[in-house]
Amino acid sequence: MKHVIIMPDLGQTSSEAKIVSWLKKPGEKLAMGEPLLEVETDKATMDVEAYVGGFLRKKLANEGDMVAASNPVAILTDTVDEEFDEEVRPQAKPATVVEPVERSQSATPAPVSSKVAAAPAARTLAKQLGIELSAVSGTGAQGLITKTDVERFQAGRASPTSSPPKKGQEAMAALTSRSKATIPHFYVTVDLDMSAAEAWRARWNQDQPNLKASINDCLVRAASAALADSPKLNQRVVDGKAEPQSAADVLLVVGIDSGLLLVPVADPHADAADVFLQRIKTSLGSAKEGKVPSAKATPLLAISNLGMFGVKEFSAIIPPGCNAILAAGAARNQVVWRNDRAEALRVCTATVSADHRVVDGIAVAQFLERMQFHLNSL
């Protein structure tokens, strides 16, 4: 009789495991409960035992393969030379196991699976757009396809010239891992008072309806001006030697369909407001088309803004080469106690992640103080 050995659900946070080594060769006998192969989960290396005794007849996966829980890994038979059907029927799965979803986002259809895991909203949208769900890669829990995944897939289909997303993702994975592993991050958070900046912006937008300023533009300009006032933050440290920078360039984190782009903007505070606004609009416009303007050197301050999504606050990972990154949330109304009375303020929570090898908390706090000053005097 044939027995199919499956990958048990051994992980604590993931439901797949890597095959480290086979402990038995085809044809070898093993007793019930005897280890058959060694696997590596997210937490530990451990043995998978045979739930039944018999002879190993066929390995269905190789050393180094990642195998999702409850997928077959080997076939055993009761006797050493009996004939057996190599076809492996899908196992009856426990209720908690979600069908593994093919991660490739290429146009080739994913292997046929009976049911692709997708959120109901994603299914509805995919149906409307005529998208085959099996071709969409899921980013939700255990590969669940979300509505955003379908939207992203549709966007990729509409503009085939956009850069291959997988490469961008890989690059981002490598960059962020390197940064978090090598840069000692620390975080300083303040509520920036945006009242004066909002007032300036309202006046400006009324005067210049063809060259409107966004809140992000205000933040970028004020941050650059503050950077120019913060020599400790605006120094490039190479081999233990500090090089002060004459310009206060910044690096904008820009979201495009296929991921994130880093767009350098030279000295945003140095030009007149209209010149700056024209420049930043051109830079962001060409970035969205996949063209990133070149920079002589990586700016030392990056800026990321999730305010347009209603995010209150977040902390960001420092792009390698930068000393700090400013993460801005949405501007919101807040009542504060000031001058012995309650005042309604426009507030934006900003968190600076900084590299403690280069700057300390005082330097970052002073930078934020200067940023508030410049927001008040745009």
Added chain:
Amino acid sequence: MYRKMLLCRLFEDRVNSLFLQGRMPGTIHQAQGQEACAVGVCEALKEGDMLTSTHRPHEHAVARGIPVKSLMAELFAKSTGCCHGKGGSMHMGDADLGMLPAIAIVGGGIPLATGYALSFKYLKKPNIAACFFGDGAVNEGIFHETVNMAAIWDLPVLFICENNKYGASTLIDSVMKVKTVSARASAYGIPGSTIDGNDVFAVFEATLQAGERARSGKGPTLLELETYRFAGHSRSDPGHYRPKEEVAEWKIKDPITRFETRYLGEGLLTDEIVASYRASVEQELNDAVEFAESSPSPLPEECLADVYVE
């Protein structure tokens, strides 16, 4: 007692096999090797006594006499389970049958058993409560607070520490300065003793004596049962932190083979009896698995049942 121990062991082995076949959902904390603790203690409890357990409760529940069908169905998350399929591996038990559904929080069962003991005393009932906990629980504040309270009020409760040497992967010697858990009893002014937890009769005798003491109003006892789990802490733990020699040494002290060797030698047990017990236990487990797999899942509309008191 021998058949009960076999039922505990083969129940755990069957659960492991079902897990490896992917037929049973979830992870599991198994207790192979600790059968003498579960059976020795439960055999000394009477009807109306109350037991609380831990995140490793399968053998306690089997030993307390909760039907294996309802335990197996619970592991399959079926509505015929002891918690109607909504508790799972770490909440085995049935209060009507003398065991509260287990509490997975480390040390969580200690104050509950003591609460039962207080109610028994207050209502002048002849019953006692007992709580199992691991060596990992004895450095929890709740252990100290509860044992002290039970001691000053002479409550009829037995504190039973299954010392299997490892709190998950932490060796007890590295987190406790005294040599034995039972040494702590003197700090509370109650009796404490360390017992060979792989000798079912030693465990039974000690529990019986401590139980009589508690029933006669003399208060709690702290029993430390020295034992060992053969498997890792859970199915995601290979247990590599334990030396191979140590595992091998404890395998020799396996409570079931020890029992068999001793009584086969004395002629009180025969190979035929062993074989027939094993066969009948396997049959009982086959029936339990068939019952569990053919039972219905809980209905969505039942999800709020048993949550609030009406």
